[in-house]
Amino acid sequence: MRTGRTGTGGASGTARPEDGQPLFGSDARFHAFFDDPRWALAIIRATVLEAAHPQIGAALADNSTFVARPWRRLRNTFLSMRRMFSDDPAVREREAARLNRLHARMSGSDSRGRAYDAMDRATRAWVVATLFESAVTMCRLSGQPLGQDTMEGIYAEYRAFLAALDGDAGELPEDLHDFWPYFDGVVENELENTEAARVILFRLFDHLPAPALFDGAPALWAAGRAVVGPLLGAITVASLPEPFRRRAGLPETPGAQSLMRGAYLAAGLARFLPDGWLDVEGVIELVSLPPGSDDPRARTAAALRDRVKRASALLRLVTPLSDGPGPAPGTAPGPGEGRRPxxxxxxxxxxxxxxxxxxxxxxxxxxxxxxxxxxxxxxxxxxxxxxxxxxxxxxxxxxxxxxxxxxxxxxxxxxxxxxxxxxxxxxxxxxxxxxxxxxxxxxxxxxxxxxxxxxxxxxxxxxxxxxxxxxxxxxxxxxxxxxxxxxxxxxxxxxx
CATH class of the missing domain: 1.10.238.10 (EF-hand)
Structure with missing residues (x-):
C-alpha cells in the first residue's frame, strides 16, 4: 500500500507520493474540492469536530470572530486554503508563516482551568484530520465514494499541508490504514460537547448576520434564515460520527438522516455543470461587496441587491416581519454628524x-x-x-x-x-x-x-x-x- 509519505520538503518542497501526483497546486487532488458546493456542508461539519476538541474549542471561544463576523472568517479561511495549496512555493511558505504567527498568539486556559495552545502539534494535526475525513465523508454521503488510490493521494496532500505548518507530519499516522483508528480514538476519547461546538450548531445559524448583499433587506434575510438555519443545524448534526452524537447528547431529529443525505446528493449534482461555472471565490467576493464599491463586479452586486430589496419589500407586505427595531429615543445623529449610538x-x-x-x-x-x-x-x-x-x-x-x-x-x-x-x-x-x-x-x-x-x-x-x-x-x-x-x-x- 502506498504510504503517502511527504518527505521533508515542507511548504517549499516538491515531494510527491510514489505515483508522482503533485501534493500542492492546481494539479493536486484536493484542488478539485475548492469550487465544490458539497464542501460548504463538509467544512461546517469539520468545524464542529474541531470545536469539539477541548483545546480548539477553548481557543475559538476566547479568540475567534466566527460568531460575530462569520462572513469575514469564511472569506479569510477560503483564501488561506487557496494560498496553502498554491502552485508557488513562496506563497505557501509565506502563508504558513502567517498562520503560525497567528496561532502563536492564541493560548490561555478554558473555563475548567485547562491550558490550551493553538501551536500544540497534536491539536493542529486534529484540525487537518477533520478536513480530510470530512472530505471523504462528503463524497460518500453524496453517492460518489472515493476510490482507495484517490483517498490515499488526498491523505498525502493533507499530510503535506500539516508538514508545511509544523515542519513534518509526524502527528498524523503515516499510513491511511492507521488513520482511521486514530480518528475514531480521538472521537471516542477526546471530543467533548464544548461551548464552541454548541454555538456553531445551535446559535450561529439562528443569528447569522446578513452578508453585504442582503444588508438592505433584513426582513428577507431573517425569513430565509429562520427556515435554512434549523435545516443546516439538523444536517450537520446528522452527519457527525455517531459516537460523538451519543456522548454529546445531540438531538436525533426525525428524518434528519434522509434530509442530510438528500442535501449532499443535491449538492453533488453540481458535477454535471460545465467546467468553470462554479467559482466559490468569486461568489464570496460578490456577496461581500459593500454598496458603493468600485469593483468591476459591483454593477452585478448592485442589481442583485436591488432585487433583494424588492423581494424584502414584498415580504413586508405579506408578513408581520419588520426591518428590525428603529433607533432608540435620543440616539438619532445630529445634522451632518453621522455619529453611531x-x-x-x-x-x-x-x-x-x-x-x-x-x-x-x-x-x-x-x-x-x-x-x-x-x-x-x-x-x-x-x-x-x-x-x-x-x-x-x-x-x-x-x-x-x-x-x-x-x-x-x-x-x-x-x-x-x-x-x-x-x-x-x-x-x-x-x-x-x-x-x-x-x-x-x-x-x-x-x-x-x-x-x-x-x-x-x-x-x-x-x-x-x-x-x-x-x-x-x-x-x-x-x-x-x-x-x-x-x-x-x-x-x-x-x-x-
Whole structure:
C-alpha cells in the first residue's frame, strides 16, 4: 500500500507520493474540492469536530470572530486554503508563516482551568484530520465514494499541508490504514460537547448576520434564515460520527438522516455543470461587496441587491416581519454628524468576538484583519499588534472601573471621550506606515485599495491622488471614536 509519505520538503518542497501526483497546486487532488458546493456542508461539519476538541474549542471561544463576523472568517479561511495549496512555493511558505504567527498568539486556559495552545502539534494535526475525513465523508454521503488510490493521494496532500505548518507530519499516522483508528480514538476519547461546538450548531445559524448583499433587506434575510438555519443545524448534526452524537447528547431529529443525505446528493449534482461555472471565490467576493464599491463586479452586486430589496419589500407586505427595531429615543445623529449610538458602535466595532465585552482578543482580531488585508511581514505585523496591545492597556486603565479585566458596554458608554487617547493615535500612525508600502509619506491609490479593497474615499479624492498621514490618522480616529459613519473602515471592521 502506498504510504503517502511527504518527505521533508515542507511548504517549499516538491515531494510527491510514489505515483508522482503533485501534493500542492492546481494539479493536486484536493484542488478539485475548492469550487465544490458539497464542501460548504463538509467544512461546517469539520468545524464542529474541531470545536469539539477541548483545546480548539477553548481557543475559538476566547479568540475567534466566527460568531460575530462569520462572513469575514469564511472569506479569510477560503483564501488561506487557496494560498496553502498554491502552485508557488513562496506563497505557501509565506502563508504558513502567517498562520503560525497567528496561532502563536492564541493560548490561555478554558473555563475548567485547562491550558490550551493553538501551536500544540497534536491539536493542529486534529484540525487537518477533520478536513480530510470530512472530505471523504462528503463524497460518500453524496453517492460518489472515493476510490482507495484517490483517498490515499488526498491523505498525502493533507499530510503535506500539516508538514508545511509544523515542519513534518509526524502527528498524523503515516499510513491511511492507521488513520482511521486514530480518528475514531480521538472521537471516542477526546471530543467533548464544548461551548464552541454548541454555538456553531445551535446559535450561529439562528443569528447569522446578513452578508453585504442582503444588508438592505433584513426582513428577507431573517425569513430565509429562520427556515435554512434549523435545516443546516439538523444536517450537520446528522452527519457527525455517531459516537460523538451519543456522548454529546445531540438531538436525533426525525428524518434528519434522509434530509442530510438528500442535501449532499443535491449538492453533488453540481458535477454535471460545465467546467468553470462554479467559482466559490468569486461568489464570496460578490456577496461581500459593500454598496458603493468600485469593483468591476459591483454593477452585478448592485442589481442583485436591488432585487433583494424588492423581494424584502414584498415580504413586508405579506408578513408581520419588520426591518428590525428603529433607533432608540435620543440616539438619532445630529445634522451632518453621522455619529453611531454608543451601544451600536460597541456591538458592531469594538466587540469583534461577539461575547458582549471588550477585551484583548477583540483588539487582536482587529490587528489580525488589518494585517491580513495588508499581507504584512512579521516585523510590520508585530508593530501593529504592539500598538493595539498598548491601546488595550490604555483602555483597561481608563475604562475598566470594576477591575474584572474587561470593559463592559456600560463602562464604555460612560467614558466614550477617553477612546481617542495617545495609544489610539499611535495605532493610526502604525497603520499608516504599514499601508504606505513605498514609504514616501503618502498613500496612493494602489496602497489605499490594498487596505480597503476600493478606490479613494470621495472625501480624499480631491487630494491629488494621494492621502497624507494627517488625513489618514484623522479618518481613522473619527471612525474609532464613533464620530463618523459611512467611512471606508465600516466594511473593514464594523461589518460581518
Amino acid at each position: 454608543a451601544e451600536e458602535f460597541f456591538r458592531q466595532v469594538l466587540d469583534q468576538t461577539g461575547d458582549g465585552h471588550l477585551d484583548w482578543p477583540d483588539l487582536a482580531a482587529m490587528a489580525r484583519e488589518l494585517s491580513t488585508r495588508l499581507d504584512l511581514d512579521e516585523p510590520e505585523e508585530n508593530r501593529l499588534y504592539d500598538a493595539f496591545a498598548a491601546w488595550w492597556r490604555e483602555l483597561q486603565a481608563d475604562l475598566d472601573t470594576d477591575g474584572d479585566g474587561r470593559v463592559s458596554l456600560a463602562e464604555y458608554a460612560a467614558a466614550v471621550p477617553s477612546l481617542a487617547g495617545p495609544a489610539l493615535i499611535r495605532v493610526a500612525e502604525v497603520l499608516f506606515d504599514a499601508t504606505d508600502k513605498d514609504g514616501n509619506g503618502t498613500i496612493d491609490a494602489d496602497e489605499y485599495r490594498a487596505l480597503f479593497r476600493t478606490a479613494f474615499h470621495r472625501d480624499l479624492a480631491a487630494t491629488g491622488g494621494s492621502c497624507g498621514r494627517s488625513a489618514f490618522v484623522s479618518d481613522f480616529l473619527s471612525f474609532m471614536s464613533a464620530r463618523r459613519t459611512g467611512t471606508p473602515y465600516d466594511p473593514l471592521l464594523a461589518e460581518a
